[in-house]
Amino acid sequence: MEGWLLGVSAPAAPAGLAAADAQAARALRRAEATRRPLVRHHANGLAALVAPEEAVAHARVLLAPLGENATLRETLRTWLSLHGSWDRTAVALSVHRNTVRQRIARCETLLGSDLNDPDARMELWFALNRTP
Numbered sequence: 001m002e003g004w005l006l007g008v009s010a011p012a013a014p015a016g017l018a019a020a021d022a023q024a025a026r027a028l029r030r031a032e033a034t035r036r037p038l039v040r041h042h043a044n045g046l047a048a049l050v051a052p053e054e055a056v057a058h059a060r061v062l063l064a065p066l067g068e069n070a071t072l073r074e075t076l077r078t079w080l081s082l083h084g085s086w087d088r089t090a091v092a093l094s095v096h097r098n099t100v101r102q103r104i105a106r107c108e109t110l111l112g113s114d115l116n117d118p119d120a121r122m123e124l125w126f127a128l129n130r131t132p
Contacts, residue, residue, distance in 0.1 A: 004037060005028060005031040005032055005036075005037055005038075006028070006031065006037065006038045006039070007023075007024045007025065007026065007027030007028025007029070007030065007031050007039050007040075007041075008024060008027055008038070008039070008040045008041065009021070009022075009023035009024040009027065009041050010023060010041050010042070023041035024041065026041065026077065026078075026081070027039040027040060027041045029078060029092040029093070030078075030081055030082070030092065032091065032092055033078070033082055033085075033088040033089065033091050033092035034082070034088065052130075055126070055130040056130050056131065058127065058130070059126070059127035059128070059130035059131045060131065062111075062123065062124070062127045063111075063124075063127050063128070063131060065110040065111050065112070066107065066110055066111065071103070072103055072106060072107050072110075073128065073131075074093070075089070075093060075100060075103040075104065075107070076103075076104065076107045076124065076128065077125075077128045077129075078092050078093055079100060079104055080121055080124060080125045080128070081125075084115075084121075086100050086101055111124070
């Protein structure tokens with residue numbers, strides 16, 4: 001499979017295909033940015049301890065300042081998944097690294113959050129993965 005890149009979602013029932021498609025797309029972008037041939041979405045760990053409806057409610061409140069701005073949300077999600085790498089995020093999103101910097105600065109302002117704080121990053125990562 002030389003030259004192939006693959007992003008794989010968690011197993012999904014027919015009702016969850018839209019979420020699985022989003023997971024696979026994020027995994028593929030991560031594969032592209034990290035130049036790894038296969039990246040899988042993992043839906044386990046501490047997040048499994050929180051009831052899904054409570055997690056979604058918390059995520060909506062936390063991310064409300066971003067509104068419905070899908071570009072900011074996806075930039076933040078990608079940037080967090082790549083450990084704050086401007087260059088790899090730019091590659092994954094096919095934008096210039098300064099565009100990534102501007103978007104992340106905008107997210108930080110809107111959210112009133114210090115994105116240098118690992119606790120803030122973790123909470124945002126959790127929230128972003130609970131919303132479409």
